[in-house]
Amino acid sequence: MKRLLFTCGLMAMTCPAFADNNFDWSGPYVGVQGNLDNSTLQITDLVTATGSNSAFSAGADMGYNFTSDNFVYGAEIDANFITGSQIDVTAKDTYRAQPGWYGTARGRVGFSSNNVLFYGTGGLAFGDMGVQNITTASRVGPALQFGWVVGTGVEVAVTPKFSLKAELLHIDLSQQEYSFQDNVARIGINLHF
Numbered sequence: 014m015k016r017l018l019f020t021c022g023l024m025a026m027t028c029p030a031f032a033d034n035n036f037d038w039s040g041p042y043v044g045v046q047g048n049l050d051n052s053t054l055q056i057t058d059l060v061t062a063t064g065s066n067s068a069f070s071a072g073a074d075m076g077y078n079f080t081s082d083n084f085v086y087g088a089e090i091d092a093n094f095i096t097g098s099q100i101d102v103t104a105k106d107t108y109r110a111q112p113g114w115y116g117t118a119r120g121r122v123g124f125s126s127n128n129v130l131f132y133g134t135g136g137l138a139f140g141d142m143g144v145q146n147i148t149t150a151s152r153v154g155p156a157l158q159f160g161w162v163v164g165t166g167v168e169v170a171v172t173p174k175f176s177l178k179a180e181l182l183h184i185d186l187s188q189q190e191y192s193f194q195d196n197v198a199r200i201g202i203n204l205h206f
Contacts, residue, residue, distance in 0.1 A: 046201030055192040058104035068098035106148035115140025128170035138162040160186040
């Protein structure tokens with residue numbers, strides 16, 4: 014992820030003709046992203062057991078920014094789909110998480126310097142983690158789960174309409190029956206209107 018942040022900074026410096034201008038971050042935008050998800054499932058069933066797995070996911074986002082001088086704030090929603098992720102954990106019984114999709118609805122607050130935006134973000138997370146007790150062949154928890162997300166990111170405008178972003182997010186979709194957390198390293202591209 015450090016390489017991603019370094020790359021975004023390098024892009025800002027290697028586009029001097031555009032970097033010297035103040036990019037207008039205000040208004041709507043849409044985009045796509047790719048993610049590396051590192052997920053952890055923890056079960057307490059007489060004993061506590063933990064398993065983890067890394068997988069790739071991809072999705073889309075849309076949002077709106079407001080600006081006041083160099084202060085940028087707004088909201089963003091995204092949806093992402095995961096393939097090939099499976100976490101097995103054995104406590105008293107054996108449990109399996111097979112995440113299918115997740116999304117977030119977040120506020121973003123940051124500071125812009127010319128065409129570079131640094132921001133923090135946080136809000137609501139939701140999705141289907143597909144947790145099952147495979148010993149008893151029963152689902153654990155609801156199909157749609159809610160939790161929270163917090164993170165940080167940097168976005169670099171490379172043209173008057175397009176920007177590249179790199180984000181680190183921590184998502185918690187834990188239920189009473191289990192703890193499910195996901196650390197997301199994300200890169201994406203946004204089109205601004």
